[in-house]
Amino acid sequence: MSRAAEFVIVGGGTAGPVLAARLAEAGRDVVLVEAGPDYGPHGTPGWPVDLMDATTLALSHDWGYTGGDGRWSFERARVIGGCSAHNGAIAAVGHRADYDAWGLPGWTADDVAPIFKDVVETMRVRTYTDAEAVPFHRHCLEATRALGWKMISDLCDLDGNDGFGLESINVVGRTRWNAAFAYLDPVRDLPNLTILDRTLVDRFEETPTGVTVHAVREGQAVTLEAGTLVLAAGVYGTPLILQRSGIGDPERLRAVGVEPVLALPGVGANLHDQPLVVVDRVIGEALQADIDAAGATGFLPEEQTLGKAISSQSTDGLFDLHVFPVLAADQTHELHGRVGIVVSCVTPQSRGRIDIASTDPEAHPVIDHRYLHDEAGHDLAVLRDGIVLANEIFDHPAVAEHVGEAVTDFSTDDAIRANVAHYYHPVGTAKMGTDPNAVCDERGRVHGLSRVVVGDVSLFPQIMRANTNMPAVMTGERISRTLI
Ligand SMILES: Cc1cc2nc3c(=O)[nH]c(=O)nc-3n(C[C@H](O)[C@H](O)[C@H](O)COP(=O)(O)OP(=O)(O)OC[C@H]3O[C@@H](n4cnc5c(N)ncnc54)[C@H](O)[C@@H]3O)c2cc1C
Numbered sequence: 001m002s003r004a005a006e007f008v009i010v011g012g013g014t015a016g017p018v019l020a021a022r023l024a025e026a027g028r029d030v031v032l033v034e035a036g037p038d039y040g041p042h043g044t045p046g047w048p049v050d051l052m053d054a055t056t057l058a059l060s061h062d063w064g065y066t067g068g069d070g071r072w073s074f075e076r077a078r079v080i081g082g083c084s085a086h087n088g089a090i091a092a093v094g095h096r097a098d099y100d101a102w103g104l105p106g107w108t109a110d111d112v113a114p115i116f117k118d119v120v121e122t123m124r125v126r127t128y129t130d131a132e133a134v135p136f137h138r139h140c141l142e143a144t145r146a147l148g149w150k151m152i153s154d155l156c157d158l159d160g161n162d163g164f165g166l167e168s169i170n171v172v173g174r175t176r177w178n179a180a181f182a183y184l185d186p187v188r189d190l191p192n193l194t195i196l197d198r199t200l201v202d203r204f205e206e207t208p209t210g211v212t213v214h215a216v217r218e219g220q221a222v223t224l225e226a227g228t229l230v231l232a233a234g235v236y237g238t239p240l241i242l243q244r245s246g247i248g249d250p251e252r253l254r255a256v257g258v259e260p261v262l263a264l265p266g267v268g269a270n271l272h273d274q275p276l277v278v279v280d281r282v283i284g285e286a287l288q289a290d291i292d293a294a295g296a297t298g299f300l301p302e303e304q305t306l307g308k309a310i311s312s313q314s315t316d317g318l319f320d321l322h323v324f325p326v327l328a329a330d331q332t333h334e335l336h337g338r339v340g341i342v343v344s345c346v347t348p349q350s351r352g353r354i355d356i357a358s359t360d361p362e363a364h365p366v367i368d369h370r371y372l373h374d375e376a377g378h379d380l381a382v383l384r385d386g387i388v389l390a391n392e393i394f395d396h397p398a399v400a401e402h403v404g405e406a407v408t409d410f411s412t413d414d415a416i417r418a419n420v421a422h423y424y425h426p427v428g429t430a431k432m433g434t435d436p437n438a439v440c441d442e443r444g445r446v447h448g449l450s451r452v453v454v455g456d457v458s459l460f461p462q463i464m465r466a467n468t469n470m471p472a473v474m475t476g477e478r479i480s481r482t483l484i
Helices: 017-023 096-102 110-123 136-147 179-187 234-244 248-257 285-296 376-395 415-421 469-483
Strands: 001-008 030-033 163-166 193-196 199-206 209-215 220-231 273-284 305-309 321-326 337-347 353-354 366-368 403-406 452-454
Touching: 001 193, 001 209, 001 234, 017 030, 017 179, 017 193, 017 469, 030 220, 110 469, 136 163, 136 248, 136 305, 136 376, 179 469, 199 220, 199 234, 220 234, 220 469, 234 353, 234 376, 273 285, 273 376, 273 415, 305 376, 321 376, 337 376, 376 403, 376 415, 452 469
Parallel strands: 001 030, 001 220, 030 193, 220 452
Antiparallel strands: 163 305, 199 209, 209 220, 273 337, 273 403, 305 321, 321 337, 353 366
16 A cells, blocks of 8 residues: 655554644545554443543553563553543643753743643643542642642643642543544544544655655555655654654664664663652551542542642752552552652653564563663752652641551662652653754754654753653644744
8 A cells, every 4th residue: 555645644542643633634645554543532342441440541452662671661642542542641741941942943831831721621631639638649639738738720730830739630431532623523534534433553754846755555565655744743752753764863773683784872761750759558448438439429630639749859849749649559450458749850851762673563662771870970969859748648647547567678779679650651752952963953853864754752951840741742743843
Protein backbone atom coordinates (compact mmCIF):
# COMPACT_ATOMS: atom_id res chain seq x y z
CA MET A 1 0.00 0.00 0.00
CA SER A 2 1.20 3.51 -0.66
CA ARG A 3 -0.35 6.91 -0.01
CA ALA A 4 0.75 10.53 -0.37
CA ALA A 5 -0.22 13.35 2.00
CA GLU A 6 0.81 16.88 2.73
CA PHE A 7 1.39 15.93 6.37
CA VAL A 8 2.10 12.50 7.80
CA ILE A 9 1.90 12.53 11.59
CA VAL A 10 3.41 9.53 13.36
CA GLY A 11 1.79 8.76 16.71
CA GLY A 12 -1.91 9.08 17.49
CA GLY A 13 -1.13 9.41 21.21
CA THR A 14 -1.44 12.66 23.13
CA ALA A 15 0.23 15.38 21.06
CA GLY A 16 -0.48 13.56 17.76
CA PRO A 17 -4.29 13.96 17.82
CA VAL A 18 -3.88 17.67 18.55
CA LEU A 19 -1.55 18.12 15.59
CA ALA A 20 -3.81 16.07 13.32
CA ALA A 21 -6.90 17.99 14.37
CA ARG A 22 -5.40 21.44 13.98
CA LEU A 23 -3.84 20.69 10.59
CA ALA A 24 -6.98 18.95 9.26
CA GLU A 25 -9.22 21.80 10.47
CA ALA A 26 -6.95 24.17 8.55
CA GLY A 27 -7.78 22.21 5.40
CA ARG A 28 -4.45 20.40 5.10
CA ASP A 29 -4.30 16.83 3.85
CA VAL A 30 -3.30 14.71 6.87
CA VAL A 31 -2.53 11.04 7.50
CA LEU A 32 -2.25 10.13 11.19
CA VAL A 33 -0.37 6.89 11.75
CA GLU A 34 -0.71 4.98 15.02
CA ALA A 35 0.93 1.66 15.91
CA GLY A 36 -1.93 0.62 18.18
CA PRO A 37 -5.67 0.24 17.58
CA ASP A 38 -8.14 3.07 17.04
CA TYR A 39 -11.38 2.22 18.86
CA GLY A 40 -13.23 5.13 17.24
CA PRO A 41 -14.90 8.16 18.77
CA HIS A 42 -16.08 8.28 22.36
CA GLY A 43 -19.23 6.20 22.73
CA THR A 44 -18.25 3.59 20.15
CA PRO A 45 -18.86 0.12 21.62
CA GLY A 46 -15.61 -1.76 22.09
CA TRP A 47 -13.48 0.78 23.94
CA PRO A 48 -11.70 -1.38 26.55
CA VAL A 49 -13.07 -0.73 30.04
CA ASP A 50 -9.67 0.03 31.58
CA LEU A 51 -8.97 2.75 29.03
CA MET A 52 -12.13 4.53 30.14
CA ASP A 53 -11.86 4.04 33.92
CA ALA A 54 -10.13 7.06 35.42
CA THR A 55 -9.92 5.71 38.96
CA THR A 56 -6.76 3.71 38.27
CA LEU A 57 -4.03 3.54 35.63
CA ALA A 58 -4.67 1.45 32.53
CA LEU A 59 -1.98 -0.96 31.41
CA SER A 60 -3.65 -3.12 28.73
CA HIS A 61 -2.06 -1.47 25.67
CA ASP A 62 1.51 -1.13 26.91
CA TRP A 63 4.58 -1.39 24.66
CA GLY A 64 6.19 -3.57 27.36
CA TYR A 65 9.50 -1.75 27.72
CA THR A 66 11.65 -2.47 30.77
CA GLY A 67 15.06 -1.51 32.11
CA GLY A 68 17.52 -1.99 34.95
CA ASP A 69 17.57 -5.77 34.29
CA GLY A 70 13.82 -5.89 34.63
CA ARG A 71 13.70 -3.77 37.78
CA TRP A 72 11.61 -1.05 36.17
CA SER A 73 8.82 -1.15 33.64
CA PHE A 74 8.74 1.93 31.42
CA GLU A 75 5.04 2.18 30.62
CA ARG A 76 4.00 3.74 27.28
CA ALA A 77 0.61 3.17 25.68
CA ARG A 78 0.20 1.77 22.16
CA VAL A 79 -3.31 2.87 21.25
CA ILE A 80 -5.12 5.89 19.85
CA GLY A 81 -4.95 8.46 22.65
CA GLY A 82 -1.55 7.08 23.66
CA CYS A 83 -0.51 7.66 27.24
CA SER A 84 -3.43 10.05 27.72
CA ALA A 85 -5.60 6.91 27.42
CA HIS A 86 -3.58 5.03 30.10
CA ASN A 87 -2.65 7.71 32.56
CA GLY A 88 -3.71 9.02 35.95
CA ALA A 89 -5.53 11.96 34.32
CA ILE A 90 -3.96 14.40 36.78
CA ALA A 91 -3.82 17.78 35.06
CA ALA A 92 -0.95 20.12 35.90
CA VAL A 93 1.16 22.64 34.01
CA GLY A 94 4.13 23.45 36.24
CA HIS A 95 5.42 26.91 37.01
CA ARG A 96 6.01 29.82 34.64
CA ALA A 97 9.73 29.74 35.54
CA ASP A 98 10.00 26.32 33.88
CA TYR A 99 9.11 27.65 30.44
CA ASP A 100 11.03 30.91 30.79
CA ALA A 101 14.14 28.91 31.75
CA TRP A 102 14.11 27.14 28.37
CA GLY A 103 15.04 30.44 26.74
CA LEU A 104 13.30 29.41 23.53
CA PRO A 105 11.36 31.90 21.37
CA GLY A 106 7.67 31.01 21.37
CA TRP A 107 7.88 28.88 24.54
CA THR A 108 8.02 31.49 27.32
CA ALA A 109 5.37 31.31 30.02
CA ASP A 110 3.59 34.26 28.42
CA ASP A 111 3.58 32.41 25.09
CA VAL A 112 2.25 29.11 26.44
CA ALA A 113 -0.22 30.52 29.01
CA PRO A 114 -3.01 31.24 26.48
CA ILE A 115 -2.43 27.84 24.85
CA PHE A 116 -2.76 26.12 28.24
CA LYS A 117 -6.01 28.02 28.79
CA ASP A 118 -7.49 26.41 25.64
CA VAL A 119 -5.95 23.02 26.46
CA VAL A 120 -7.44 22.91 29.95
CA GLU A 121 -10.86 23.74 28.51
CA THR A 122 -10.68 21.26 25.63
CA MET A 123 -9.37 18.46 27.88
CA ARG A 124 -12.30 19.25 30.21
CA VAL A 125 -10.16 19.75 33.29
CA ARG A 126 -11.85 20.29 36.63
CA THR A 127 -10.73 20.07 40.25
CA TYR A 128 -12.07 17.52 42.74
CA THR A 129 -14.41 19.01 45.33
CA ASP A 130 -14.12 18.53 49.10
CA ALA A 131 -17.31 16.48 49.01
CA GLU A 132 -15.65 14.00 46.65
CA ALA A 133 -12.60 13.42 48.86
CA VAL A 134 -12.31 9.72 49.71
CA PRO A 135 -10.83 8.27 52.91
CA PHE A 136 -7.09 8.74 53.44
CA HIS A 137 -7.06 11.70 51.03
CA ARG A 138 -9.55 13.36 53.36
CA HIS A 139 -7.32 12.60 56.34
CA CYS A 140 -4.24 13.95 54.54
CA LEU A 141 -6.08 17.18 53.71
CA GLU A 142 -6.89 17.58 57.38
CA ALA A 143 -3.32 16.81 58.46
CA THR A 144 -1.63 19.17 55.99
CA ARG A 145 -4.03 21.99 56.87
CA ALA A 146 -3.15 21.49 60.54
CA LEU A 147 0.56 21.27 59.73
CA GLY A 148 0.41 24.71 58.14
CA TRP A 149 0.54 23.84 54.45
CA LYS A 150 -1.13 26.50 52.28
CA MET A 151 -4.31 25.10 50.78
CA ILE A 152 -4.37 25.24 46.94
CA SER A 153 -7.13 24.42 44.52
CA ASP A 154 -5.70 24.55 41.01
CA LEU A 155 -2.73 22.64 39.60
CA CYS A 156 -3.07 24.39 36.24
CA ASP A 157 -1.92 27.77 37.52
CA LEU A 158 1.46 28.80 36.12
CA ASP A 159 1.87 31.26 39.01
CA GLY A 160 1.06 28.75 41.76
CA ASN A 161 3.81 27.78 44.19
CA ASP A 162 3.81 25.43 47.18
CA GLY A 163 0.70 24.13 48.92
CA PHE A 164 -1.56 21.11 49.29
CA GLY A 165 -4.97 20.48 47.81
CA LEU A 166 -7.36 18.42 45.76
CA GLU A 167 -6.08 17.54 42.32
CA SER A 168 -7.14 18.90 38.96
CA ILE A 169 -8.18 16.11 36.59
CA ASN A 170 -9.25 15.58 32.99
CA VAL A 171 -12.06 13.21 33.84
CA VAL A 172 -15.64 13.36 32.57
CA GLY A 173 -18.00 11.39 34.81
CA ARG A 174 -15.64 8.52 35.54
CA THR A 175 -14.06 8.50 32.11
CA ARG A 176 -10.44 9.44 31.48
CA TRP A 177 -10.86 12.14 28.84
CA ASN A 178 -8.03 11.28 26.49
CA ALA A 179 -6.57 13.51 23.78
CA ALA A 180 -8.26 11.50 21.02
CA PHE A 181 -11.72 12.15 22.51
CA ALA A 182 -10.89 15.81 23.02
CA TYR A 183 -9.22 16.61 19.70
CA LEU A 184 -9.80 13.85 17.13
CA ASP A 185 -13.50 13.20 17.68
CA PRO A 186 -14.62 16.62 16.39
CA VAL A 187 -12.64 16.19 13.13
CA ARG A 188 -12.94 12.47 12.43
CA ASP A 189 -15.41 13.04 9.59
CA LEU A 190 -13.24 15.50 7.68
CA PRO A 191 -12.41 14.05 4.23
CA ASN A 192 -8.84 15.40 4.40
CA LEU A 193 -8.00 13.35 7.54
CA THR A 194 -7.08 9.66 7.36
CA ILE A 195 -6.31 7.63 10.49
CA LEU A 196 -4.13 4.60 9.80
CA ASP A 197 -4.17 2.53 12.98
CA ARG A 198 -2.23 -0.70 13.74
CA THR A 199 0.54 0.70 11.54
CA LEU A 200 4.09 0.68 12.84
CA VAL A 201 6.49 3.23 11.37
CA ASP A 202 9.95 1.83 10.86
CA ARG A 203 12.02 4.65 9.32
CA PHE A 204 12.02 7.47 6.78
CA GLU A 205 14.26 9.19 4.28
CA GLU A 206 14.14 12.76 2.98
CA THR A 207 13.79 13.09 -0.81
CA PRO A 208 14.19 16.26 -2.89
CA THR A 209 10.42 16.87 -2.67
CA GLY A 210 9.42 15.43 0.68
CA VAL A 211 9.84 12.47 2.98
CA THR A 212 9.29 8.78 2.27
CA VAL A 213 8.01 6.93 5.34
CA HIS A 214 8.30 3.15 5.61
CA ALA A 215 5.79 1.37 7.83
CA VAL A 216 4.20 -2.05 8.37
CA ARG A 217 0.46 -2.73 8.69
CA GLU A 218 -0.69 -6.26 9.54
CA GLY A 219 2.49 -7.70 8.02
CA GLN A 220 2.21 -5.66 4.81
CA ALA A 221 4.65 -2.91 3.84
CA VAL A 222 3.16 0.59 3.75
CA THR A 223 4.89 3.52 2.05
CA LEU A 224 3.77 7.05 2.74
CA GLU A 225 4.98 10.06 0.77
CA ALA A 226 4.82 13.09 3.04
CA GLY A 227 5.27 16.75 2.22
CA THR A 228 6.21 17.15 5.88
CA LEU A 229 6.73 14.39 8.42
CA VAL A 230 5.71 15.16 12.00
CA LEU A 231 7.05 12.79 14.64
CA ALA A 232 4.74 12.57 17.66
CA ALA A 233 5.64 9.00 18.58
CA GLY A 234 6.52 9.96 22.15
CA VAL A 235 9.69 10.19 24.22
CA TYR A 236 10.73 6.65 23.32
CA GLY A 237 9.14 6.22 19.86
CA THR A 238 10.36 9.46 18.31
CA PRO A 239 14.13 8.96 18.90
CA LEU A 240 13.86 5.32 17.88
CA ILE A 241 12.39 6.26 14.48
CA LEU A 242 15.11 8.89 14.03
CA GLN A 243 17.83 6.36 14.92
CA ARG A 244 16.44 3.67 12.59
CA SER A 245 16.51 6.36 9.88
CA GLY A 246 20.24 6.88 10.44
CA ILE A 247 19.92 10.07 12.50
CA GLY A 248 21.80 10.03 15.79
CA ASP A 249 25.22 9.32 17.21
CA PRO A 250 27.10 7.74 14.26
CA GLU A 251 29.12 5.31 16.39
CA ARG A 252 26.10 4.01 18.23
CA LEU A 253 24.17 3.66 14.95
CA ARG A 254 26.95 1.67 13.27
CA ALA A 255 27.17 -0.60 16.31
CA VAL A 256 23.63 -1.84 15.59
CA GLY A 257 23.98 -1.99 11.81
CA VAL A 258 22.47 1.36 10.81
CA GLU A 259 24.37 3.46 8.26
CA PRO A 260 24.51 7.03 9.63
CA VAL A 261 22.75 9.64 7.47
CA LEU A 262 23.00 12.65 9.78
CA ALA A 263 25.15 13.03 12.90
CA LEU A 264 22.95 14.31 15.74
CA PRO A 265 24.43 12.85 18.94
CA GLY A 266 21.59 14.25 21.05
CA VAL A 267 19.00 11.85 19.59
CA GLY A 268 18.00 9.59 22.50
CA ALA A 269 20.12 11.54 25.00
CA ASN A 270 18.82 13.92 27.69
CA LEU A 271 16.24 11.29 28.72
CA HIS A 272 14.88 12.24 32.12
CA ASP A 273 11.91 11.61 34.38
CA GLN A 274 11.00 12.65 37.89
CA PRO A 275 12.27 10.01 40.35
CA LEU A 276 10.01 9.04 43.23
CA VAL A 277 9.69 6.81 46.26
CA VAL A 278 6.52 5.62 47.96
CA VAL A 279 6.69 6.14 51.72
CA ASP A 280 4.25 3.58 53.07
CA ARG A 281 2.45 2.58 56.25
CA VAL A 282 0.23 -0.34 57.18
CA ILE A 283 -3.50 0.46 56.79
CA GLY A 284 -5.46 0.52 60.03
CA GLU A 285 -8.55 -1.68 60.18
CA ALA A 286 -11.01 1.20 60.29
CA LEU A 287 -9.36 2.91 57.32
CA GLN A 288 -9.46 -0.33 55.36
CA ALA A 289 -13.18 -0.61 56.10
CA ASP A 290 -13.74 3.01 54.97
CA ILE A 291 -11.77 2.38 51.79
CA ASP A 292 -13.77 -0.79 51.10
CA ALA A 293 -17.02 1.13 51.62
CA ALA A 294 -15.90 3.90 49.24
CA GLY A 295 -14.78 1.25 46.75
CA ALA A 296 -18.23 -0.34 46.85
CA THR A 297 -19.67 2.89 45.39
CA GLY A 298 -17.43 2.36 42.37
CA PHE A 299 -15.62 5.66 42.89
CA LEU A 300 -12.26 5.26 44.60
CA PRO A 301 -9.53 7.22 42.83
CA GLU A 302 -6.01 6.12 43.78
CA GLU A 303 -4.81 9.70 43.54
CA GLN A 304 -6.88 12.66 44.62
CA THR A 305 -4.72 15.10 46.60
CA LEU A 306 -1.28 16.55 45.99
CA GLY A 307 1.24 18.75 47.73
CA LYS A 308 3.88 20.94 46.12
CA ALA A 309 6.78 21.59 48.48
CA ILE A 310 10.08 23.45 48.50
CA SER A 311 13.11 21.34 49.41
CA SER A 312 16.42 22.55 50.82
CA GLN A 313 17.83 22.20 47.28
CA SER A 314 15.52 24.78 45.71
CA THR A 315 17.53 27.80 44.58
CA ASP A 316 14.62 29.84 43.22
CA GLY A 317 12.21 29.67 46.14
CA LEU A 318 9.87 27.52 44.06
CA PHE A 319 8.57 24.04 44.74
CA ASP A 320 10.66 21.13 43.55
CA LEU A 321 8.77 18.31 45.25
CA HIS A 322 5.44 16.61 44.67
CA VAL A 323 4.16 14.92 47.82
CA PHE A 324 0.96 12.98 47.17
CA PRO A 325 -1.03 10.32 48.98
CA VAL A 326 -1.95 7.20 47.00
CA LEU A 327 -4.26 4.29 47.55
CA ALA A 328 -1.75 2.00 45.88
CA ALA A 329 1.35 0.73 47.54
CA ASP A 330 3.44 0.25 44.41
CA GLN A 331 3.25 0.01 40.64
CA THR A 332 0.98 -3.05 40.81
CA HIS A 333 -1.73 -0.55 41.86
CA GLU A 334 -2.92 -2.81 44.66
CA LEU A 335 -3.15 -1.83 48.31
CA HIS A 336 -1.32 -4.86 49.73
CA GLY A 337 -2.42 -3.73 53.19
CA ARG A 338 -0.59 -0.40 52.84
CA VAL A 339 -1.23 3.22 51.94
CA GLY A 340 1.48 5.44 50.55
CA ILE A 341 2.60 9.01 50.28
CA VAL A 342 4.64 9.42 47.13
CA VAL A 343 7.45 11.93 47.06
CA SER A 344 8.92 12.92 43.73
CA CYS A 345 11.71 15.29 42.75
CA VAL A 346 10.03 17.27 39.97
CA THR A 347 13.20 19.14 38.94
CA PRO A 348 15.48 16.18 38.16
CA GLN A 349 19.07 16.78 37.11
CA SER A 350 19.96 13.15 36.26
CA ARG A 351 20.06 12.27 32.60
CA GLY A 352 19.90 8.92 30.80
CA ARG A 353 19.40 7.79 27.23
CA ILE A 354 17.50 5.47 24.88
CA ASP A 355 18.96 3.58 21.94
CA ILE A 356 17.72 1.12 19.38
CA ALA A 357 19.01 -2.39 20.01
CA SER A 358 18.53 -3.47 16.39
CA THR A 359 17.03 -2.34 13.10
CA ASP A 360 13.83 -4.32 13.80
CA PRO A 361 11.06 -1.76 14.59
CA GLU A 362 9.41 -4.25 16.98
CA ALA A 363 12.63 -4.84 18.93
CA HIS A 364 12.65 -3.34 22.40
CA PRO A 365 15.14 -0.49 22.85
CA VAL A 366 17.86 -0.14 25.49
CA ILE A 367 16.54 2.38 28.03
CA ASP A 368 18.86 3.65 30.74
CA HIS A 369 17.24 6.35 32.85
CA ARG A 370 20.11 6.70 35.37
CA TYR A 371 17.76 7.81 38.15
CA LEU A 372 19.55 9.61 41.04
CA HIS A 373 22.86 9.64 39.14
CA ASP A 374 23.45 13.39 38.87
CA GLU A 375 26.92 14.25 40.13
CA ALA A 376 25.84 16.83 42.70
CA GLY A 377 23.39 14.40 44.30
CA HIS A 378 20.58 16.93 43.83
CA ASP A 379 17.80 14.48 43.00
CA LEU A 380 18.56 12.23 45.98
CA ALA A 381 18.75 15.22 48.35
CA VAL A 382 15.33 16.46 47.19
CA LEU A 383 13.83 13.01 47.81
CA ARG A 384 15.39 12.92 51.28
CA ASP A 385 13.54 16.14 52.20
CA GLY A 386 10.34 14.78 50.69
CA ILE A 387 10.52 11.65 52.82
CA VAL A 388 10.65 13.84 55.94
CA LEU A 389 7.52 15.69 54.78
CA ALA A 390 5.67 12.45 54.01
CA ASN A 391 6.46 11.12 57.46
CA GLU A 392 5.26 14.37 59.05
CA ILE A 393 1.90 13.90 57.34
CA PHE A 394 1.73 10.24 58.38
CA ASP A 395 2.64 11.17 61.97
CA HIS A 396 0.01 13.88 62.33
CA PRO A 397 -2.87 12.55 64.46
CA ALA A 398 -5.39 13.13 61.63
CA VAL A 399 -3.58 10.42 59.66
CA ALA A 400 -1.66 8.56 62.37
CA GLU A 401 -4.83 7.21 63.97
CA HIS A 402 -5.71 5.47 60.67
CA VAL A 403 -2.35 3.82 59.89
CA GLY A 404 0.12 1.46 61.50
CA GLU A 405 3.88 1.17 61.33
CA ALA A 406 6.17 2.17 58.47
CA VAL A 407 6.82 -0.62 55.98
CA THR A 408 9.68 0.40 53.68
CA ASP A 409 12.94 1.59 55.19
CA PHE A 410 14.16 4.94 53.86
CA SER A 411 16.69 5.67 56.57
CA THR A 412 19.77 5.60 54.31
CA ASP A 413 20.65 6.84 50.84
CA ASP A 414 21.16 3.23 49.77
CA ALA A 415 17.64 2.41 50.92
CA ILE A 416 16.27 5.33 48.89
CA ARG A 417 18.23 4.21 45.83
CA ALA A 418 17.01 0.65 46.29
CA ASN A 419 13.39 1.81 46.17
CA VAL A 420 13.50 4.56 43.56
CA ALA A 421 10.82 4.41 40.87
CA HIS A 422 9.57 6.91 38.28
CA TYR A 423 6.59 9.20 37.85
CA TYR A 424 5.69 8.05 34.26
CA HIS A 425 6.82 11.41 32.88
CA PRO A 426 9.88 10.74 30.68
CA VAL A 427 10.81 13.59 28.31
CA GLY A 428 13.70 15.16 26.46
CA THR A 429 15.08 12.71 23.87
CA ALA A 430 14.98 15.12 20.91
CA LYS A 431 15.41 18.36 22.75
CA MET A 432 15.01 21.83 21.30
CA GLY A 433 17.93 24.22 21.43
CA THR A 434 21.16 25.27 19.80
CA ASP A 435 23.80 23.43 21.86
CA PRO A 436 25.64 20.45 20.36
CA ASN A 437 23.18 17.98 21.92
CA ALA A 438 20.09 19.79 20.66
CA VAL A 439 18.10 17.84 18.08
CA CYS A 440 15.43 20.37 17.06
CA ASP A 441 14.97 24.09 16.78
CA GLU A 442 12.22 25.95 18.62
CA ARG A 443 9.77 25.12 15.82
CA GLY A 444 10.43 21.42 16.34
CA ARG A 445 12.34 21.13 13.05
CA VAL A 446 15.09 18.52 13.21
CA HIS A 447 18.46 20.26 12.75
CA GLY A 448 19.89 19.38 9.35
CA LEU A 449 16.60 18.18 7.85
CA SER A 450 14.17 20.42 6.02
CA ARG A 451 10.89 18.51 6.22
CA VAL A 452 10.93 16.60 9.49
CA VAL A 453 9.42 18.08 12.63
CA VAL A 454 9.12 16.67 16.16
CA GLY A 455 5.88 17.48 17.99
CA ASP A 456 5.83 15.70 21.36
CA VAL A 457 7.42 15.68 24.83
CA SER A 458 10.74 14.55 23.35
CA LEU A 459 11.26 18.26 22.66
CA PHE A 460 11.50 19.39 26.29
CA PRO A 461 15.07 20.42 27.22
CA GLN A 462 14.17 20.20 30.93
CA ILE A 463 10.96 18.82 32.37
CA MET A 464 8.48 21.31 33.84
CA ARG A 465 7.72 20.77 37.55
CA ALA A 466 4.48 19.03 36.63
CA ASN A 467 2.83 15.93 35.28
CA THR A 468 3.33 15.98 31.52
CA ASN A 469 -0.05 15.26 29.89
CA MET A 470 -1.26 18.88 29.64
CA PRO A 471 2.24 19.98 28.52
CA ALA A 472 2.14 17.25 25.81
CA VAL A 473 -1.20 18.56 24.54
CA MET A 474 0.13 22.13 24.67
CA THR A 475 3.11 20.97 22.59
CA GLY A 476 0.80 19.57 19.92
CA GLU A 477 -0.98 22.93 19.79
CA ARG A 478 2.26 24.91 19.81
CA ILE A 479 3.92 22.95 17.01
CA SER A 480 0.75 22.83 14.89
CA ARG A 481 0.75 26.66 14.89
CA THR A 482 4.21 26.67 13.32
CA LEU A 483 3.01 24.36 10.53
CA ILE A 484 -0.21 26.02 9.41
C1 LIG B 1 0.88 5.02 33.31
C2 LIG B 1 1.04 6.50 33.07
C3 LIG B 1 0.49 7.41 33.96
C4 LIG B 1 0.62 8.78 33.74
N1 LIG B 1 -0.05 9.65 34.53
C5 LIG B 1 -0.10 10.96 34.18
C6 LIG B 1 -0.97 11.85 34.86
O1 LIG B 1 -1.74 11.48 35.74
N2 LIG B 1 -0.95 13.16 34.49
C7 LIG B 1 -0.12 13.62 33.51
O2 LIG B 1 -0.12 14.83 33.25
N3 LIG B 1 0.70 12.78 32.83
C8 LIG B 1 0.69 11.46 33.12
N4 LIG B 1 1.46 10.60 32.40
C9 LIG B 1 2.34 11.15 31.35
C10 LIG B 1 1.60 11.65 30.11
O3 LIG B 1 0.48 10.84 29.85
C11 LIG B 1 2.58 11.65 28.93
O4 LIG B 1 3.69 12.48 29.22
C12 LIG B 1 1.96 12.14 27.63
O5 LIG B 1 0.75 11.46 27.40
C13 LIG B 1 2.95 11.91 26.49
O6 LIG B 1 2.36 12.33 25.28
P1 LIG B 1 3.11 12.10 23.88
O7 LIG B 1 2.19 12.59 22.83
O8 LIG B 1 4.47 12.69 23.95
O9 LIG B 1 3.32 10.53 23.75
P2 LIG B 1 2.29 9.31 23.76
O10 LIG B 1 1.01 9.66 24.39
O11 LIG B 1 3.05 8.15 24.30
O12 LIG B 1 1.98 9.07 22.22
C14 LIG B 1 2.88 8.48 21.34
C15 LIG B 1 2.10 7.59 20.38
O13 LIG B 1 2.96 7.20 19.32
C16 LIG B 1 2.72 5.85 19.00
N5 LIG B 1 3.95 5.33 18.40
C17 LIG B 1 5.16 5.17 18.99
N6 LIG B 1 6.04 4.65 18.12
C18 LIG B 1 5.38 4.48 16.94
C19 LIG B 1 5.77 3.97 15.66
N7 LIG B 1 7.02 3.55 15.43
N8 LIG B 1 4.83 3.92 14.69
C20 LIG B 1 3.55 4.37 14.91
N9 LIG B 1 3.14 4.84 16.12
C21 LIG B 1 4.04 4.90 17.11
C22 LIG B 1 2.39 5.22 20.34
O14 LIG B 1 1.69 4.00 20.20
C23 LIG B 1 1.58 6.30 21.03
O15 LIG B 1 0.20 6.18 20.79
C24 LIG B 1 1.36 9.24 32.60
C25 LIG B 1 1.91 8.32 31.71
C26 LIG B 1 1.74 6.96 31.93
C27 LIG B 1 2.31 5.98 30.94
